[in-house]
Amino acid sequence: MLALARWLMRGLPYAAGGAALATLVPWLFWLGAAIAALVTLRKGFAPALPVIIAAALPAGFWWSQGDVIPLASVLLVTLMAVILRERMRWSEAMIVGALVAATMVQFGIFSPPGGTELMLEQLRQGSSDVDHMLTELANQGYNTQQLAIIVVGGVTGLVVLVAAIACLALARSWQAGLYNPGGFREEFHALRLTPKELAVLAVLSVVSMILGAHALAVLGWIPLLVAGIALVHGYIGLKGMNGLWLVAFYVLLIMTWPTILIVLLLGLIDTFANIRARLARGN
Numbered sequence: 001m002l003a004l005a006r007w008l009m010r011g012l013p014y015a016a017g018g019a020a021l022a023t024l025v026p027w028l029f030w031l032g033a034a035i036a037a038l039v040t041l042r043k044g045f046a047p048a049l050p051v052i053i054a055a056a057l058p059a060g061f062w063w064s065q066g067d068v069i070p071l072a073s074v075l076l077v078t079l080m081a082v083i084l085r086e087r088m089r090w091s092e093a094m095i096v097g098a099l100v101a102a103t104m105v106q107f108g109i110f111s112p113p114g115g116t117e118l119m120l121e122q123l124r125q126g127s128s129d130v131d132h133m134l135t136e137l138a139n140q141g142y143n144t145q146q147l148a149i150i151v152v153g154g155v156t157g158l159v160v161l162v163a164a165i166a167c168l169a170l171a172r173s174w175q176a177g178l179y180n181p182g183g184f185r186e187e188f189h190a191l192r193l194t195p196k197e198l199a200v201l202a203v204l205s206v207v208s209m210i211l212g213a214h215a216l217a218v219l220g221w222i223p224l225l226v227a228g229i230a231l232v233h234g235y236i237g238l239k240g241m242n243g244l245w246l247v248a249f250y251v252l253l254i255m256t257w258p259t260i261l262i263v264l265l266l267g268l269i270d271t272f273a274n275i276r277a278r279l280a281r282g283n
Contacts, residue, residue: 005174008035012050015039019055029059029070030167033077037171040081042179052078066113069160076100076164081171090191094165094223095201101161102208102216110156111149120148154215161219165226189237191230193223193271221264228267229253234276 008015015035023032032055039048052074059071076097084093104110112119124131134144169188176184193201201220208216236245252259269275 001170002174002177005038005178008038009042009178012039012047015051016054019051020058023055023070023074024058024061026062029062029073030163030170032059032070033074033164033167034170034174036074037077037081037168038174040078041085041171041175044085045078045082048078068110069156069163072101072104072109072160073163073167076160077167077171080164080168084168084172090187091193091197091223091227093168094226095197095220097161097164098201098219098222099204099216101157101164102213102219104160105153105157105215105219106213108149108153110153110160112152117145119152120144150214154218157215157219158222161222165222185237188230189234190276191227192274192276193227193267195271198224198268198271224267224271225260225264226267227270228263228265231266231270231275232263235279238276238279 004018008018015038019032019035021032022028022035036048036052036055039051042048045052055074056071059074062069063071079100080093080097083096084090087093120134124134137147138144169184172187173184176182176187201223205217205220208214208220232249233246236243249259253263266275
């Protein structure tokens, strides 16, 4: 894909056309978002504005059709790219991204436009277990439609945040490949949260729980998860281990919840212990 990035960076018309075309095609919005992020990282927000608009316009069309994910992803990854370019810290970009994604969830931007009544009815018809669970919740006094709105909005917000981080990583890898070979690997392997940044996440999560804004309590820990993933990448890189270890790691991460908890714990420990620095000194 580096050849594609090289072609896109020949000029703004190439990048704008590529971003617009990619975002217009269903399920290729991530490519359009990555193109917008690449130009933003390289040139800054103002020069990249035509490309951002070119990506946002088709995404806005999909929003009008009921799919909010493309436009939200384009805007969020652009914001994170601006912060990463200015601050040169992945952790800060991800913390701001998590905060903005949680805010969108709380404002109901990701809520189903037509409500959840039809969705709940289809779920009841498709599974007797789901029907029984929803009936029990209703009997206990819970508003199942409101619960469904919270769950759908939270899951959609999570997808948007993860997609934005992945698109930003793709754009950063393109930028490094074109202008600083090996730079992205070095940068990602060194990614970790500082104690102050972890404290900010903890305080924001506690305050959000007190205020009833539960989305931030969930999305706020995505930066710590990414830091844990970076730790695993850095460890494998320092030890010169086979790339198949990374494949096995991602299979476990996607398939098993305990692996996610372990990675979060590793990211938490690394915040205070700086494991990679200790390993580098040992080597």
